[in-house]
Amino acid sequence: MLARRHVGLDAIRAAAERIQPHVLRTPMVQSASLTERTGVPVHLKLESHQRTGAFKLRGATNAMLMLPADQHAHGVVAASTGNHGRALAYAARSVGAKATICMSALVPDNKVAEVRRLGADVRIVGRSQDEAQVEVDRLVAEEGMIMVPPFDHADVIAGQGTIGLEMIDDLPEVETVLVQVSGGGLASGIAAAIKALIPAARIIGLTMDRGAAMKRSIEAGRPVPVDEYPSLADSLGGGIGLDNRLTFSMCAALLDDIVLVTEHEIAEGIRHGYREEREVLEGAGAIGIAAILAGKVALAGPTVVLLSGRNIDMIRHRHIINGWDVEDAP
Numbered sequence: 598m599l600a601r602r603h604v605g606l607d608a609i610r611a612a613a614e615r616i617q618p619h620v621l622r623t624p625m626v627q628s629a630s631l632t633e634r635t636g637v638p639v640h641l642k643l644e645s646h647q648r649t650g651a652f653k654l655r656g657a658t659n660a661m662l663m664l665p666a667d668q669h670a671h672g673v674v675a676a677s678t679g680n681h682g683r684a685l686a687y688a689a690r691s692v693g694a695k696a697t698i699c700m701s702a703l704v705p706d707n708k709v710a711e712v713r714r715l716g717a718d719v720r721i722v723g724r725s726q727d728e729a730q731v732e733v734d735r736l737v738a739e740e741g742m743i744m745v746p747p748f749d750h751a752d753v754i755a756g757q758g759t760i761g762l763e764m765i766d767d768l769p770e771v772e773t774v775l776v777q778v779s780g781g782g783l784a785s786g787i788a789a790a791i792k793a794l795i796p797a798a799r800i801i802g803l804t805m806d807r808g809a810a811m812k813r814s815i816e817a818g819r820p821v822p823v824d825e826y827p828s829l830a831d832s833l834g835g836g837i838g839l840d841n842r843l844t845f846s847m848c849a850a851l852l853d854d855i856v857l858v859t860e861h862e863i864a865e866g867i868r869h870g871y872r873e874e875r876e877v878l879e880g881a882g883a884i885g886i887a888a889i890l891a892g893k894v895a896l897a898g899p900t901v902v903l904l905s906g907r908n909i910d911m912i913r914h915r916h917i918i919n920g921w922d923v924e925d926a927p
């Protein structure tokens with residue numbers, strides 16, 4: 598039984614119409630090598646080709662477009678060094694609003710420059726993400742900015758769910774979907790869309806074995822904190838929030854399983870993506886390929902693997918392609 602607050606098909610369909618002028622409808626292609634290896638048709642949803650290099654643009658754009666226009670002058674704010682920060686900067690610019698992204702002084706210059714290039718106001722505060730978040734809270738309280746969180750927000754989840762609608766449009770006979778899980782906005786949205794239209798489809802969540810916050814939380818029956826370690830799948834780091842409102846109960850209700858993948862397997866996924874599929878992928882983006890190569894998911898019927906992003910440092914990518922795993926990288 599779904600709780601009343603869960604994001605449903607109507608909200609996801611409305612989001613698809615709303616964000617359509619601002620985001621790419623990404624292609625889906627069949628993988629010859631993975632189809633041959635598994636014996637079922639395996640299709641890759643190339644959300645790594647999305648503007649800004651990751652799917653997060655969908656949720657950020659939907660959240661921006663749901664704000665009343667008089668809020669645009671106050672602007673939106675988030676503490677994010679990664680794909681959500683880029684997405685929010687881009688989404689704000691495309692609707693003519695202001696975005697402020699707070700980052701700690703330890704964030705590398707190239708990441709700061711990238712968000713500035715997308716037109717956001719970057720504030721460097723403190724020496725940790727927690728300290729950057731304190732500045733976000735201050736800007737919300739004192740300057741009336743609106744915080745757009747990266748996953749636990751109905752409009753963000755609905756935006757990510759539009760990927761599920763496109764998967765079904767392109768492969769109506771889909772039986773299994775492999776999707777990344779960190780905070781769970783992506784998996785909640787996609788699972789809500791697909792299970793509403795194809796109730797028998799299986800949605801398998803994937804994350805790294807280092808700090809699998811959603812899996813541990815579902816096992817515990819409540820959101821729990823996890824230790825964080827460096828991972829090749831850096832976009833999957835972080836907790837789900839101890840006061841999680843939506844994604845914890847949606848993932849618990851809608852995901853058939855959450856499978857854990859090692860660093861070595863993620864590196865294999867990145868290599869396979871490049872050599873066989875000719876795609877540059879970040880660790881999180883390659884985790885579905887990694888799970889298939891490792892034989893960790895039993896595939897039945899036509900399968901879609903989401904490639905969620907490609908924002909990886911290209912020097913690190915080259916090292917991985919040359920056969921180094923994360924532990925070896927300088």
Ligand SMILES: *Cc1c(COP(=O)(O)O)cnc(C)c1O
Nearest residue numbers: 680779780781782783881905906
């Ligand atoms: C954020 C992100 C994820 C995980 O999305 P959640 O909604 O936090 O579960 C997966 N892949 C990439 C590339 C991301 O940026």
